[in-house]
Amino acid sequence: MSDFQEQDPKEIGDKPPFPEQDQAIPGEESKMTPQPNFGADSYRGSGKLTGKVALITGGDSGIGRAVALAFAREGADVLISYLNEDEDAQETVRVVTESGRRAIAVPGDIQDEQHCISLVERAVQDFGKLDILVNNAAFQTSVDDIHGLTSEDWDRAFKTNIYAMFYLSKAALRHLPEGGTIINTTSIQSYQPSSSLIHYASTKGAITTFTKALSEIGLKQGVRVNAVAPGPVWTPLITSTMPAEQHTEFGAQSPMGRPGQPAELAPAYVFLASQDSSFISGEIIGVTGGSPLS
Secondary structure, eight states: OOOBOOOOHHHHOOOSOOOOOOOOTTOOGGGOSSOOOOSTTTBOOOSTTTTOEEEEETTTSHHHHHHHHHHHHTTOEEEEEESSOHHHHHHHHHHHHHTTOOEEEEEOOTTSHHHHHHHHHHHHHHHSOOOEEEEOOOOOOOOSSGGGOOHHHHHHHHIIIIIHHHHHHHHHTTTOOTTOEEEEEOOGGGTSOOGGGHHHHHHHHHHHHHHHHHHHHHHTTTOEEEEEEEOSBOSHHHHHHSOHHHHTTTTTTSTTSSOBOHHHHHHHHHHHHSGGGTTOOSOEEEESTTOOOO
């Protein structure tokens, strides 16, 4: 399913505890310790996406950056959308272009429907087409209980995580050709929700359902729709939204005793974007470090 160069497991990602680090939302990968592994030294492409064009939300860092790099090394040009993390976004552009492909980074808030539509139109205008949509950007905060969850954060989670997915998918389906793909990022939180992430988990449950329903619509025009469900993954979302006592031990409770690294997620997205998965639609692929999706 991947062209991920074999590595010593000890080199893929560190185990907790991690240093305390306080970042403002949405966080910056360049300020994280340890730095997430996005596959720069390990992902080797084999032409699975040659000539394709992909739009990746949240492509500046974390899973999005790893997917952008993997897609580029498989032969795709990419447009990445991001909120305001300019330094991280330019680093993603750098690694994509160094892989021999074209990259565009577009800032803005995907809570806005018109911005979502403009992202799709920009990809088509600048690259001439759109083959792959990766709905990856997300918002979360950590709360003690429902009384500590503001209506503003509830709304922002839904508007960023699921409303934007609707806007982008609707716009993309006007352009995606037969053989095109949409890949959504859901979460193990859809199946095993944490009370401290009640709003985030609720959106991920909606994404799982949305993916399955949209797959029926997509197949009417030959577009496959699937999703990846990560477990705990070491990204800026963790250090910018979780209190220190949670992110310092992040991933310790997984069967592997550590969080996943973005590089370990990217091959699943390549698989779903390529013809390797030509008979798969409406499915959720778990990349959870051993925790079952149940």
